[in-house]
Amino acid sequence: MIAPALAPEILLRQIYLNVRDFAIFTIDTHSLVTSWNLGAELIFGYPPEEIIGQSMERLFTGDDQVDAEHLLEMQTADRWDRAGDYRWHIRKDGSLFWADGVLTPIRDDRGQSIGYLKILRDITERKLAQDEIRRLATIDVLTGLANRAAFDTRRSEMVSLAERTGQLLLLLMIDLDQFKEVNDMLGHQAGDLLLRLTAQRIRAASRESDFIARLGGDEFALLQLDAPSPADGGMLAEKLLAELARPFLLDEREVRISASIGIAVCPVDADSPDSLLNKADLALYHAKNAGRNCYHFYTEALDMIAHRKNAHHAELKRLMRQSSFMLAYQPIVNLDGNAVAMEALLRLPGELGRQPIEYTIGLAREAGQLPELGKWIVRQVCAQMRRWLDVGLGGVRVCVNAGAHELQDPGFLAQLQAALADHDLTPDMMEIELTERDAIELERSGSNVIDQLRQLGYRVALDDFGTGYSSLSYLRTLRVTTIKLDKSFLHGVPGNADANAVVRTVVQLAQDLRLNVIAEGVESQDQAAFLNNAGCAAFQGFLYSKPLSADDATCWLREHLAP
Numbered sequence: 001m002i003a004p005a006l007a008p009e010i011l012l013r014q015i016y017l018n019v020r021d022f023a024i025f026t027i028d029t030h031s032l033v034t035s036w037n038l039g040a041e042l043i044f045g046y047p048p049e050e051i052i053g054q055s056m057e058r059l060f061t062g063d064d065q066v067d068a069e070h071l072l073e074m075q076t077a078d079r080w081d082r083a084g085d086y087r088w089h090i091r092k093d094g095s096l097f098w099a100d101g102v103l104t105p106i107r108d109d110r111g112q113s114i115g116y117l118k119i120l121r122d123i124t125e126r127k128l129a130q131d132e133i134r135r136l137a138t139i140d141v142l143t144g145l146a147n148r149a150a151f152d153t154r155r156s157e158m159v160s161l162a163e164r165t166g167q168l169l170l171l172l173m174i175d176l177d178q179f180k181e182v183n184d185m186l187g188h189q190a191g192d193l194l195l196r197l198t199a200q201r202i203r204a205a206s207r208e209s210d211f212i213a214r215l216g217g218d219e220f221a222l223l224q225l226d227a228p229s230p231a232d233g234g235m236l237a238e239k240l241l242a243e244l245a246r247p248f249l250l251d252e253r254e255v256r257i258s259a260s261i262g263i264a265v266c267p268v269d270a271d272s273p274d275s276l277l278n279k280a281d282l283a284l285y286h287a288k289n290a291g292r293n294c295y296h297f298y299t300e301a302l303d304m305i306a307h308r309k310n311a312h313h314a315e316l317k318r319l320m321r322q323s324s325f326m327l328a329y330q331p332i333v334n335l336d337g338n339a340v341a342m343e344a345l346l347r348l349p350g351e352l353g354r355q356p357i358e359y360t361i362g363l364a365r366e367a368g369q370l371p372e373l374g375k376w377i378v379r380q381v382c383a384q385m386r387r388w389l390d391v392g393l394g395g396v397r398v399c400v401n402a403g404a405h406e407l408q409d410p411g412f413l414a415q416l417q418a419a420l421a422d423h424d425l426t427p428d429m430m431e432i433e434l435t436e437r438d439a440i441e442l443e444r445s446g447s448n449v450i451d452q453l454r455q456l457g458y459r460v461a462l463d464d465f466g467t468g469y470s471s472l473s474y475l476r477t478l479r480v481t482t483i484k485l486d487k488s489f490l491h492g493v494p495g496n497a498d499a500n501a502v503v504r505t506v507v508q509l510a511q512d513l514r515l516n517v518i519a520e521g522v523e524s525q526d527q528a529a530f531l532n533n534a535g536c537a538a539f540q541g542f543l544y545s546k547p548l549s550a551d552d553a554t555c556w557l558r559e560h561l562a563p
Contacts, residue, residue: 021121026106028115031056031070043122045092056118061090077103078113085120098127140214142192143199151213151221156273158211158225162266169266170233171276172222173284174202174240177292178257179218182250184440190250194257201243206236221280230297233263237295245293258293260284269298309363315352316363320372324349327380328547331556332399332518332540335532338562341431343399343540344381345547346373365405374406378419381430384550386423393557399431399461404438407449417456427457431482435463439478454479461518465506475513483510485536487521494530507535 015024016037023040027033032055036048044051044059051058057070064070064087076083085101101120105113138150146154155171162169176198183191195218202212202220211223222240227233244259262284270276279298287296319325325348332341347353352360364370381398388394406412420427432453434442439462442449453460461482475483485506492499510517519531522541531539548556 023101023118023120026115026117027056027074029074029113031074034115039121043091043097043120044089050092059089061088061096064088073103074116077105077116081105085118089120097122097124099123143196143214145199145203145220146211146213148213148215151211151215151223152273154211154213155223155277158223159266159271159273159276162225163271167226168228168230168268169276170222170224170227170230170236171264171266171280172224172233172237172240172295173262173280174220174222175260175284175288176218176244176257177260177288180437182255182257184437184444186250186253186255190253190255193250194248194255197248198244201246202240205239205243227265230263230265230268233265233297234295237261237263241293241295260287260292261295262287262298263295264298312352312355312363313367315350316360316367316369319348319352320369323376325373325376325380326549327377327384328549329384329398329553330540330547331545331553331560332538333544333560334538334562335528336562337544337560339396339557339560340538341397341399342553342557343433344377344384344401346377347547361403365403370403370405371409371412374402374412375415375419378416382419382423382425385425385429388554388557389425391554393554393561396557396561397429397431397459399433401433401463402438403434404441404445404447407432407434407438407442408445408447413449413452413456427453428459431459431461433461433463433484436465439480443478450479454481464520475509475515480515482516482518484518484520484540487541490519490521490523490527494526500530500534503531504534507531511535 016035019037019039020042021039022037023043024037025033025040026035032053033051036046036051040051041047055070057065057068060070069087073083073085081104083103085099085103087099088096089099090096099120100123101118103116103118106115106117108114138147138153139145140147158169161167176194179191179194182194195214198218198220199212199214202222206212206222207224209225213221215221222236224233224236240261241259244257247254247256249255262280262282264270264276264280264283266276269279283296283298287294290296325346328345328347329342330345331339332343334340346357346360348360352363361370364373377400381400385398388396402412417427420430439450450460459481460479461484462478462480463484464486465483485503489499489503489506493503494500507517516538517536518538518540519527519536520540522528522531522539522543524543528539528543545556
């Protein structure tokens with residue numbers, strides 16, 4: 001049996017009396033409220049006797065009243081048969097809520113509007129949640145500054161505004177110089193605190209209208225519109241450098257850092273958002289290479305440097321394809337001058353060969369070629385070790401430099417083992433050298449590759465020991481076999497008592513930890529004698545030999561292998 005349909009007037013009465021989640025009301029053509037349901041009373045706070053006969057205008061915010069939004073809404077409904085209502089409304093008690101609603105005209109038989117029906121609901125919670133999501137999408141949660149996405153958007157807007165108005169736009173790229181060291185020494189929580197404090201100092205040193213963002217890691221950016229002159233970028237940079245040079249207090253420990261800043265100016269240096277960013281990046285790169293704790297403006301000369309670097313990238317790729325590298329071998333000896341080991345050193349031809357090897361390694365890392373380069377070196381070293389064994393020059397291990405990126409490559413150990421096996425060699429014939437910074441990076445990342453190397457029988461050495469940021473604190477946890485005392489320790493040895501005391505202390509510490517010590521950069525017999533008396537038993541430097549080609553190294557070994 002089908003229930004009888006409710007009469008329209010009964011249905012309408014039920015809606016007005018019982019619907020609580022939606023405000024449903026009508027207005028006449030003068031915007032006066034003519035009916036008011038229970039939901040409207042609950043949402044707006046007005047009982048029917050206080051609102052019927054009153055203008056719908058009072059339900060709108062003050063700004064919308066000034067703009068006569070209630071009348072514009074009625075006009076839109078007349079034209080399009082509906083008008084959306086997505087805005088803030090005001091309750092009787094003065095509080096605001098966000099509405100999602102629609103206004104539709106009530107027409108007579110001739111199609112003329114004789115009133116309007118409005119239905120809306122309170123979706124404030126959803127609106128605030130959406131606003132928060134949008135805010136978080138543009139905010140760096142750690143520092144409260146704008147994030148990279150917001151920076152990209154604002155950069156484009158400000159470049160367009162600068163072009164239209166003729167104003168100068170400054171872009172400062174700011175990079176912290178010692179952030180990684182702080183992270184390594186004090187941990188990530190201290191690093192996060194340093195970033196938050198840095199953000200506060202940058203904000204304090206800049207104008208209220210400046211736009212500041214954290215782009216990621218320890219890199220920040222500042223956009224300043226309407227600068228009086230490009231030179232103002234330099235004055236702001238000096239102010240920022242001074243602020244960031246003041247000591248930070250992290251977990252009751254005073255820490256000092258510095259910063260590098262690159263500056264580009266629109267439209268002087270660039271007239272597009274991407275070009276402005278690229279040129280500020282070039283200036284920042286130059287500031288870091290110039291010794292850090294400084295700022296540099298973009299110049300055309302930097303473009304020439306960038307083109308040169310691009311050419312070096314292309315040259316490195318060509319050399320990689322053609323395997324046009326060479327290895328040199330520098331002897332490591334005992335006090336008698338007999339060979340203890342040989343360190344394999346990469347050498348390149350042409351223009352790249354005239355650059356510091358650290359520069360080439362940096363190029364390979366940027367291009368993602370470092371693992372491939374490391375594997376080539378290992379294969380060449382193994383082949384050379386086999387040749388020496390075949391002519392009776394055995395018993396000398398070869399030291400190979402490796403970085404954290406290589407050692408973290410899942411296939412590195414397997415390929416190292418395979419290269420040794422292919423030439424019938426054993427792990428004890430090879431020593432893996434890595435810098436303190438790389439060793440600490442491995443430790444921080446939770447990698448156990450050093451333990452794996454030791455378990456397989458390889459020796460592991462800390463290269464350039466003493467140039468890292470936290471050498472002594474890590475010596476007891478890193479399972480290395482050898483430390484290579486950096487040549488900087490030998491400045492003043494043996495004539496300077498303080499320098500002598502430092503060397504004796506470090507060598508004694510290594511001996512207490514059962515570590516071998518190799519002194520690098522030995523240039524005089526007096527230095528060698530002092531080091532030997534201090535307990536150092538192995539030496540490397542021009543006093544004994546410069547790096548040698550494979551053929552020359554073979555001849556040298558014939559004369560310097562212990563009987």
